[in-house]
Amino acid sequence: MSLGPAARVLRLIIASTTVFRKTADARYRNVSGEGIVVRQAAGEVLVLSEVGARVLDLIQSGAPVGRLFTELAAEYDIERAILERDVMDYLQELLEAGIIESAAS
Amino acid sequence: MSFGEAFLNSPDLFPARQTGETWGDERVVICFAGNDYICCGLSATQAAAVRERFAELCVPSPGERRPAVEIRIFRAADEDFIEDERVWEFDFDLDYAPEAVSFAGFRFMGRLDWAPRLQAALWSSEDGRLVSHAIFENVLRVVVAYHLLEQGGVLLHSAALGDEGGAHVFFGPSGAGKSTISRLGFETGRAVLSDDMNALRPMADGVVVEKLPFAGDFGHTIKSAGVQFLVRDLYLLEKGSVPAVRSLRPAQAVAALLGCAPFVNRNPYRFDELVQKLQELNAQLPVRVLTFAPDTCPWDLLRGF
Known part of the structure; x- marks a missing residue:
């Protein structure tokens, strides 16, 4: 049984030094604090929450994952361990959706 | 391919x-x-x-x-x-x-x-x-x-219906109910500019909608050229069992408009420009969602707005 693309993405090891970038297929814009993402090939429009938009803003600035945690921890009153877990889950979702990719790829 | x-x-x-x-x-x-x-x-x-x-x-x-x-x-x-x-x-x-x-x-x-x-x-x-x-x-x-x-405007998959007070514009993907609401509007005496595609353009006194020669299943009831209406309101159509009107946050509104702006919405080189125009449109005419059932009259619901 071969692994599908989603399963291969899940295997990406995310370290605090990992840097992501938006994929060429995805277009993103912050609208009043929330995010709009268009996946061009699929013709799909997604709305990201305020936190999701902030994550993508930071990714676009070239921030490694570790700085995502630090910046968001300063902006949101949430326990660090929970924040890191939630951000990691969210990054996996963005990877699976084809919105971000490793900048090293 | x-x-x-x-x-x-x-x-x-x-x-x-x-x-x-x-x-x-x-x-x-x-x-x-x-x-x-x-x-x-x-x-x-x-x-x-x-x-x-x-x-x-x-x-x-x-x-x-x-x-x-x-x-x-x-x-x-x-x-x-x-x-x-x-x-x-x-x-x-x-x-x-x-x-x-x-x-x-x-x-x-x-x-x-x-x-x-x-x-x-x-x-x-x-x-x-x-x-x-x-x-x-x-x-x-x-x-x-x-x-x-x-020109700062947008082509929108939409139905536009006009009367002496201006035009109501209803947008949404195929199957959202544009032709149905056009028929319902026509039956109450409103003019149908188009039930498929309309041009929305910003003008000095507001946003106008103008008749285009592109029509869907219902068609259009205005035969003459050059007819335009000032847009009173802009609704995202949604089918449901309980008629209702609700607001959208700006990102939700712009995303919905983006999905109904054909031919340009998948162009990566014009994305920022189109989103900017849609933000401006929503700022002038905040998008609301109209939920309606085909056997109900949406005009009763809209009368209060």
Whole structure:
């Protein structure tokens, strides 16, 4: 049984030094604090929450994952361990959706 | 499949510039939404078909102060296009570049360049079927979408209904209920500009919606050209069992509008510009969601707004 693309993405090891970038297929814009993402090939429009938009803003600035945690921890009153877990889950979702990719790829 | 592979024998030989042998010397000028579309290089057969199709929208010559786009019609050889068991196909491919958009479909290919000015070219092997089989109209829709964007407006998959108070515009994807609400509006005495596509343009005193020659299942009830209404409100249509109206956050509204702005919404080079225009539109006319059931009257619900 071969692994599908989603399963291969899940295997990406995310370290605090990992840097992501938006994929060429995805277009993103912050609208009043929330995010709009268009996946061009699929013709799909997604709305990201305020936190999701902030994550993508930071990714676009070239921030490694570790700085995502630090910046968001300063902006949101949430326990660090929970924040890191939630951000990691969210990054996996963005990877699976084809919105971000490793900048090293 | 890559761009054009379903339609063209040699997609890599797609025209890089707007040149070729025209079908003839005929010219037809079509005027709508305050703009002229100058179609030239037509054969006599094609020109007659365009005049018949666009009838009251055809004018003798371009207006001096009206923005205009030229669409030139060139010949293409039968051998340029794939011959297979398909009788016809109305879908077509679009391909995007920083300064142009290309299209390839059944028996035609075209390009719209916006530098140094907006100008289109259409190559087809069809003389008699250029209009009857929607080749010309498909290209015209793409041209209109980009022309409107240049003017700060947007082509929107929508139904627009007008009365003495202005127009209600209802947008949504196929199946959202645009034709149904058009019929319901017509039955209550409202004029239907179109139940499929409308042009929204910002003007000094607000956003106006103008009749376009593109209609869906219901069609349009306004026959004369140049009719425009000030838009009173903008609704995203949603089917449901409980009639309701609710607001949307700006990002949700812009995302919904983006999904209904055909031909431009998948162009990565015009994304920022289109989103900016839609943000401005939503700021002027905040989008609300109208949930309605086909057996209820939405006008009772809208009367309070």
